[in-house]
Amino acid sequence: MNRRNFIRISTLGAGGAMFGSIGFGNDREPSLIDRLTGNTHPVESGYTRTPTYCEICFWKCAGWVYKNDQDEIWKIIGNENDPHCNGRLCPRGTGGVGMYFDQDRLKTPLIRTGARGKQEFRRASWDEALDLVAKKLDFIAKKYGPETVALITHGSGGKLLATLMKAYGSDSVAGPSYAQCKGPREVAFGLTFGTGLESPEPTDIRDTRCLVLIGSHLGENMHNSQVQEMADAIDRGAAIITVDPRFSTVASKSKFWLPIKPSTDIALLLAWMNVIINNGWYDKEYVEKYTTGFDKLKEYVQPFTPEWAYGITTIDPNMIRDTAKEMANASPAVIIHPGRHVTWYGDDTQRSRAIAMLNALLGSWGRRGGFYLPELKEIPEYPHPPFPPVAKSWRDILAGRYPFAELPLANAIVDGSIKGNLNDFQYRGWIVNGSNLNMTMPDTRKTLEAIQQLELLVVIDTMPMEITGWADVILPECTYLERYDVLRNDHNREPVIALRMPATEPKYDTKPDWWIAKELAGKMGLEKYFGWKTFEEFLDYKLTRMGSSLEEMKKIGVKKYERTSGDLYFSAENPPVFDTPSGKIELYSSQLEEAGFDPMPRYTAHEEPPEGYYRLIYGRTPSHTFSRTSNNPNLSAIMAENKVWVNPKVAANWQLKDGQDVWLKNQDGSTTSFPAKVRITERIRWDSVYIVHGFGHTSSQLTRAFKKGVSDAALITKVLLDPVMGGTGMRGNFVTFITENPDKEVKA
Amino acid sequence: MRFAMAIDTKKCVGCSDCVVACQTENAVPIGYCRDWIVEVNDGTYPRLEMEIRSERCNHCSNSPCVRCCPTGASHYDYGGTVLVTPHKCIGCGACIASCPYDARYTHPKGYVDKCTFCVHRVKEGLPPACVAVCPTKCLYFGDTDDPRSEVSQVLKKRKYKRLIPEAGTNPNLYFLI
Ligand code: SF4
Ligand code: SF4
Ligand code: SF4
Numbered sequence: 045m046n047r048r049n050f051i052r053i054s055t056l057g058a059g060g061a062m063f064g065s066i067g068f069g070n071d072r073e074p075s076l077i078d079r080l081t082g083n084t085h086p087v088e089s090g091y092t093r094t095p096t097y098c099e100i101c102f103w104k105c106a107g108w109v110y111k112n113d114q115d116e117i118w119k120i121i122g123n124e125n126d127p128h129c130n131g132r133l134c135p136r137g138t139g140g141v142g143m144y145f146d147q148d149r150l151k152t153p154l155i156r157t158g159a160r161g162k163q164e165f166r167r168a169s170w171d172e173a174l175d176l177v178a179k180k181l182d183f184i185a186k187k188y189g190p191e192t193v194a195l196i197t198h199g200s201g202g203k204l205l206a207t208l209m210k211a212y213g214s215d216s217v218a219g220p221s222y223a224q225c226k227g228p229r230e231v232a233f234g235l236t237f238g239t240g241l242e243s244p245e246p247t248d249i250r251d252t253r254c255l256v257l258i259g260s261h262l263g264e265n266m267h268n269s270q271v272q273e274m275a276d277a278i279d280r281g282a283a284i285i286t287v288d289p290r291f292s293t294v295a296s297k298s299k300f301w302l303p304i305k306p307s308t309d310i311a312l313l314l315a316w317m318n319v320i321i322n323n324g325w326y327d328k329e330y331v332e333k334y335t336t337g338f339d340k341l342k343e344y345v346q347p348f349t350p351e352w353a354y355g356i357t358t359i360d361p362n363m364i365r366d367t368a369k370e371m372a373n374a375s376p377a378v379i380i381h382p383g384r385h386v387t388w389y390g391d392d393t394q395r396s397r398a399i400a401m402l403n404a405l406l407g408s409w410g411r412r413g414g415f416y417l418p419e420l421k422e423i424p425e426y427p428h429p430p431f432p433p434v435a436k437s438w439r440d441i442l443a444g445r446y447p448f449a450e451l452p453l454a455n456a457i458v459d460g461s462i463k464g465n466l467n468d469f470q471y472r473g474w475i476v477n478g479s480n481l482n483m484t485m486p487d488t489r490k491t492l493e494a495i496q497q498l499e500l501l502v503v504i505d506t507m508p509m510e511i512t513g514w515a516d517v518i519l520p521e522c523t524y525l526e527r528y529d530v531l532r533n534d535h536n537r538e539p540v541i542a543l544r545m546p547a548t549e550p551k552y553d554t555k556p557d558w559w560i561a562k563e564l565a566g567k568m569g570l571e572k573y574f575g576w577k578t579f580e581e582f583l584d585y586k587l588t589r590m591g592s593s594l595e596e597m598k599k600i601g602v603k604k605y606e607r608t609s610g611d612l613y614f615s616a617e618n619p620p621v622f623d624t625p626s627g628k629i630e631l632y633s634s635q636l637e638e639a640g641f642d643p644m645p646r647y648t649a650h651e652e653p654p655e656g657y658y659r660l661i662y663g664r665t666p667s668h669t670f671s672r673t674s675n676n677p678n679l680s681a682i683m684a685e686n687k688v689w690v691n692p693k694v695a696a697n698w699q700l701k702d703g704q705d706v707w708l709k710n711q712d713g714s715t716t717s718f719p720a721k722v723r724i725t726e727r728i729r730w731d732s733v734y735i736v737h738g739f740g741h742t743s744s745q746l747t748r749a750f751k752k753g754v755s756d757a758a759l760i761t762k763v764l765l766d767p768v769m770g771g772t773g774m775r776g777n778f779v780t781f782i783t784e785n786p787d788k789e790v791k792a
Numbered sequence: 793m794r795f796a797m798a799i800d801t802k803k804c805v806g807c808s809d810c811v812v813a814c815q816t817e818n819a820v821p822i823g824y825c826r827d828w829i830v831e832v833n834d835g836t837y838p839r840l841e842m843e844i845r846s847e848r849c850n851h852c853s854n855s856p857c858v859r860c861c862p863t864g865a866s867h868y869d870y871g872g873t874v875l876v877t878p879h880k881c882i883g884c885g886a887c888i889a890s891c892p893y894d895a896r897y898t899h900p901k902g903y904v905d906k907c908t909f910c911v912h913r914v915k916e917g918l919p920p921a922c923v924a925v926c927p928t929k930c931l932y933f934g935d936t937d938d939p940r941s942e943v944s945q946v947l948k949k950r951k952y953k954r955l956i957p958e959a960g961t962n963p964n965l966y967f968l969i
Contacts, residue, residue, distance in 0.1 A: 050811055053831045119816040122925075132927050135809035141816055263805035268927060275803045275928030293805050296842035303838040666807035678815060681822050682808045691837060726837045 050682050053723075094547040095123070095601030097532045098137040099199055099524035101669040102221065102243060103268050104532050105129035105137055106602045109525055109547035117144055117525060117548055126602045127269060127536050128244065134266035135667045135682065142678035143506065143523045144551065148747050150508055150520035151552035160496060163513050163745070170555065170563070173517050178567035180500045180516075181212065184473050190214050191436045193473040193500075194457045198484075200529045200544070201521060201557035202477050204574075205504070208561045209475075210431040211573040216438045216471070218452035220484045223771050229382045231448045231769045232396030235633050237409055238623030240450075242418070242535055247379050249273035251413040254374035256285045256367075258309055258399065260383040261292040265664040267384065283374065285367050287312065290661065290689070290734050291727035300367050306659050306732055307389050307650040307775065308357040313398035314647060315353035316368050318345040320405055325372035327407030334620060335404055337632025337644075344644050356647065375406040377413025390764030390773035393448070394645040397633070401645075404629045410614040417618075419609050421539035423531060424589045426582050428573045441469055446770030447639050453770040455763070458485060461494035473500035477557065478521075482510035483671040483738065486760035486774050489714075504560060507675060508745035520554040527556035528579045531586065537612060539605040541590070543583070543597040558582075641768055650764075650776060652731075657711060657778035658694065659732040662756040671738040674749035685753035687723035688781075689734035695724045698781055707782040708733075708754060712761045715786055716754040717742055733779060794853070795871040795909055796936045796964040797923070798943050798952065799846050803930035806831055806844040810922030810931065817910065817921035824897050826907040827922055843969075846922070846931065849874060849895040849907035850955070850963030857887035857896065865903070870911050871935065872964065878903040892959040909933070936964070 093108040098120070106126035112118040120140050124131035133140075153173035158164025168176075184193055190213030195205055198219050206217045222230075230240035249255060250273045263271055274294070278284070284298040287309065295301040304312060320326050321342050331338050350361035371378045380402045386392050408414025438452040441460060446453065458481075461471040474495075485491045495501055495514045503515035512518050525547050532542040550556075562574040576582040584594040592603055610618040624630050637643040653659050667673075667682040674680060688706060690698075700706065705719035718740055728734045739753030756774075764773030806829045814826050827848035834841045851874045858866045858874060865880035866887050876887075876896075881903035888896045888904060899905040910920035914933075918924065923931040934941035943966075952966040 049828065050808060050825050051806070051829045051831065053833070119813075132925050132929075133809070134927055135807050135812045138809055138812040138816060138925055263807070263928075266807055266927065271805065271807075271927050272929070275805075275930065278803050291837070291840045291842065293842075293844070296840070296844075297802065297805075301838070301840075666805065666809070667812070677822050678812055681815075681825075682811060726833060726835065726840055727842075729837065 091118070094545055095542070095598065096120070096524060096544045096547065097542040098133060098140055100136040100140050100143070100673060101266075102199075103128055103134075104200070104534065104542070105133055105268050106532065106542035107133055107137065108601065111547065117141055123542070123601050125600070125604065126542060127538070127540060128534070129268050130272060132268070132272065134268045134271070136266065136669055136673055136679060137268075139667070139673075139676055139678035139682075140525065142676035143673075144525045146507070146675060146677060148508060148675055148745055149506055149523075149552060150512070150518060150554065152520060153553070154518040156516050160514050161492070165518065170553070173519060174560070174563050174567055177500075177502050177517050177519075178564055181473065181568060184499055185213065188470075188472045189435050191216065191434055192469075192471050193475070194218065194452075194471050195475045195477065196220070196454055196457065196479050196481065197477040199478040200524075200532070201504070203530045204558040204561035205475060205477055207428075207573060208565055208570065211565060211570040212568065213432050213434055215434045216441070216452050216457060218438075218454040218457055220454045220479055220481070222451045223449070223453040223455050223769070224387055224484060224486070224774075225385045227387070227449070227451070227769055228392035228766055228771045229386050229396040229399070231450065232393050233382065233400050234450070235448070235624070235635055236397060236400035236404065236630055238621075241382055244269060244534060244536065245382060245384070246416045246418040246535070247381060248413050248416045249277055249379065252277055252282055252374070252377050252379050253413055254283045254285065254371050254378040256287070256371060256378070256380045257294060258287045258381065258383060259388070260381050261288065261290075261294055261663055262381070263293045263297075264666055265384065266666045283370050285370065289729040289732050290663075300363065300370065302359050302363060302367065303729065305356070305358045306661065306729070308647070310391065310395050310398055310645055310647040311348070311353045311356040312359060312364065313395070313402060314345055314348035314645070315350045315364050316371070317341070317398070317402055317405060318348045319350060319365055319368040320372055320402075321345060323372075325368065325375075326405040327375055330376070330407035331405060334622070335629040335631050336626045337630060341401070341631045341644060348647075356649075371406055374413070376408045376411035378406050378408050379403070379414055380406075380408070387766070387771040388773050388775040389650050390766050390771075390776070391645075391648055392766050392771050392773060393768040394642060398645040401631050404631060409629070410620050412613050416537055416612045417609070417614075418535035418537065419539050419607050420535040421533055421541055421590070421605055423533050423541070424586050426576055426585050428575060431573075436469065441466060442770070443467075446766075446768065448769045450769070454481075454485065455772050456770060458491055458494045461497055462490075463497060471498070473498060473502075475502045475504065476511055477504040478672075480505075480509040480511050480671050483755055483757045486757060486763050486772050488755075488757050489761070504557060506554070507672070508743055509671070510741065510743045513743060519560055520552065521560070522550035522554035522556055526550040526554070528558065528583065529556070531583065538607055540602060542602045543594075545598060636768070653778040654711065657780045659775065660708075660710070660756065660759055660777045660779045661732050661734045661775065662737040663734065665736045668736070668738055671741065671755075674738055674741060674752065675746040677748065680748045683736075684748065685720065686736040686739040687721045688754070689723050689725050689728040691728050691730040692724050692726060693730045694733075695722065698783075700724065700781065700783070704783070707786055708759055708779040709782055709786075710759045710761060711778045714758055714761045715782065716740060716758055718751045718754060719785070720754040793871040793935050794937045794964065795851065795873055795914070796934070796943055796966060797848075797909070797920075798932040798946050798966040798968055800930035800932070800950075800968040801843050801845055802968065803928040804844045804846055805928055806846075807927065809925050809927055810846050813921045813925035814907070817913075818908070820905070821900055824899070824905075826905065845967055846926075847893070847955075848922070848965070850893055850961065850965045851907075851909060852961035852963045854960060854962040856890040856892070856961060860886045860890045862886065870915065871909075873909045873911050875908055875911070876904050876906065878905075892956050892961065893963075
């Protein structure tokens with residue numbers, strides 16, 4: 045037997061588990077294996093370990109990197125003292141070693157020699173590559189102004205690059221994590237409670253009695269501490285209510301699964317509010333004391349009965365009542381989870397508002413088992429001169445569109461880089477760090493059109509992702525296991541910080557972002573913004589002002605602080621503060637009304653798939669993060685490609701067989717570059733197909749991920765823009781199957 | 793002493809962390825695994841059920857793999873664990889054929905390999921790597937001869953099943969249902 049199946053899926057009555065196997069070569073021969081005789085295998089004690097926090101996803105769990113006795117990186121184990129992971133990393137964090145060992149990594153700076161998009165580069169020294177970038181940035185600043193350069197970044201490395209941008213004179217620093225992901229819910233909770241959610245979301249799952257998940261597949265998205273708390277909640281017998289057109293993992297563990305018709309969630313939320321208000325199941329004292337607009341809401345939801353919602357959502361009215369009752373019984377220890385990737389249909393801020401309002405009615409905000417009041421540690425800044433004024437900020441550039449956007453929109457930067465889209469303004473240069481825009485942004489063609497018009501594209505990454513093929517200059521970043529970074533500082537139940545330090549020297553000719561930023565600053569005459577000599581000095585400056593030191597943090601990795609803002613929940617000593625215009629929770633949003641939007645969420649019917657087409661739903665799998673881990677040797681061994689989930693009825697119509705190759709084509713004729721295998725399963729509705737996001741790489745340098753599965757980005761050509769804050773709704777695309785290679789068709 | 797593992801199928805989310813952690817802890821070559829995930833689906837939309845299990849060698853008390861091994865490489869060891877001594881193994885594959893659970897594979901170096909219950913860790917007082925990493929804490933490991941052990945306690949409280957009992961191997965993995 046060669047390569048084994050790591051995940052064996054079977055259906056009862058269909059002949060038991062499938063144990064097929066295919067041949068596969070080994071990537072790396074671990075030296076440890078030779079010593080695996082007898083019982084002398086090394087354990088934790090006696091081995092060197094260095095603190096880190098994980099960079100495989102945004103949860104940033106703190107851990108320890110262990111080396112073996114040959115001084116090689118061996119394994120990464122969670123830090124027991126870290127509330128993000130409680131000593132247990134998720135599969136991606138555990139497989140983080142693969143990011144270091146991946147032999148496909150970018151190995152040296154590269155300068156483009158051929159046309160954009162053709163992988164023609166020559167090797168360069170860091171000095172030459174950075175000189176070129178600095179010269180180009182100077183040129184753009186003089187000709188168009190520095191504000192025409194944008195930084196698009198994801199992850200911890202971008203912080204110092206952002207400093208460089210501000211010193212240079214641009215504030216267009218965007219992450220796809222906002223307008224392509226959690227932006228709408230941040231705005232919605234901000235409008236309702238006066239505070240966004242941030243990360244990790246302050247959901248008090250630890251103490252909840254009822255957890256409601258709307259399209260959020262916790263457990264498939266491994267938001268580590270949340271998944272841990274959810275498992276504890278299952279142990280405690282808390283009720284889980286899952287609303288999802290797909291029978292997700294968590295749906296299988298739920299007391300109630302509501303197999304909703306996609307795109308109708310707002311109708312369900314309105315019906316829940318109707319039931320809860322009309323039965324008097326809301327938290328009367330809380331609503332009375334802390335909210336405004338209840339009477340208007342009560343009147344507004346009258347038509348939205350469960351029977352009304354049934355016709356829209358296909359959810360049985362009794363099920364709607366029963367689940368409303370379940371929530372009410374648990375109140376205030378109930379969480380209507382805000383979700384994370386919420387840019388679906390373009391009315392996402394309104395849907396998130398409905399979620400926020402339902403939480404308010406049930407009195408869960410600021411209450412045990414609902415949402416706790418998180419606290420963040422303040423980290424002192426390393427002194428630097430004030431940044432120059434920005435001639436045109438990202439907000440000026442939007443010219444009044446998306447009035448509630450709080451952060452720059454990556455999609456607006458893509459748009460604004462295409463001539464004529466923003467009147468006289470055009471972005472001229474991008475620095476892209478850790479964001480494979482070809483796959484993270486919807487509509488790959490548009491992204492490429494924008495790139496073709498740029499004067500400069502610098503890509504800083506660890507891997508030869510698709511975006512690197514379009515760069516003028518590629519700067520190879522070392523992995524998180526080989527570098528220092530800024531301190532991790534996310535809000536939590538108690539303020540907590542974590543240190544990342546190099547466990548080993550950078551492999552190949554790669555460098556940390558902070559080094560790249562500081563060197564570039566030096567070449568651009570901006571060194572005064574980077575006053576420190578070494579990064580150790582930069583960190584120690586901060587840590588010694590926070591009652592710690594770099595020395596101490598190297599030993600402990602994670603430091604918790606006492607809360608200074610009072611209790612974790614509202615109390616007599618800790619009365620609530622709502623940073624809204626009324627100083628109360630706004631069930632009726634006057635801010636939205638003033639800006640010309642619906643003050644209370646409205647259900648709008650969304651377009652439905654034409655005959656022979658199915659709604660494209662995408663999601664996560666526990667062993668991968670977006671498109672960035674698909675080439676990781678340890679993680680691609682777990683899951684190498686995505687499959688197209690098809691309901692058996694649909695499969696029968698199309699005469700599809702399990703495991704057969706299909707290409708997907710969307711409503712605009714955009715077709716996947718590669719085929720994916722069909723997975724026939726009852727777990728998906730008949731009006732939709734499902735794929736895991738992040739596969740279908742077209743970069744041949746990703747030797748494990750190349751041509752494996754399909755990319756949803758190519759199929760999301762229709763973007764439903766959220767007029768409130770500019771989010772890009774991506775669930776309005778419909779696909780059909782092509783069973784013969786479409787390339788062959790063209791040739792014939 | 794009788795080591796056993798209980799796997800809570802109600803909590804397991806099939807994330808494969810146990811697989812990856814085993815891989816790094818025990819330097820299992822990429823492309824092979826000592827533990828794996830099984831997903832079993834039943835019903836038709838929308839009346840569905842799913843069971844997820846993290847599986848590995850059952851460290852059977854009556855194991856056909858030990859019985860059929862011609863060299864004694866497969867043997868009972870500490871706490872009833874079933875282990876393979878690599879340098880005694882000739883790679884004949886008789887044990888692989890005899891195991892009803894498909895728990896063994898041939899290592900590229902020529903010997904047969906499988907789950908060891910991480911005895912090297914257990915002897916140091918540490919739980920097996922998969923148990924230590926599992927984000928849902930759905931794996932319980934311990935001594936079923938000791939009624940106070942966590943695994944004995946959870947088996948007392950919960951309903952469970954064992955796999956392929958009809959094979960008569962007397963397996964030591966318990967699946968909480
Ligand atoms: S959740 Fe997983 S990938 Fe994300 S930071 Fe934690 S260990 Fe890393
Ligand atoms: S790590 Fe735990 S939850 Fe994840 S698959 Fe393994 S046993 Fe299940
Ligand atoms: S599960 Fe298989 S390999 Fe393990 S002891 Fe039983 S028969 Fe032997």
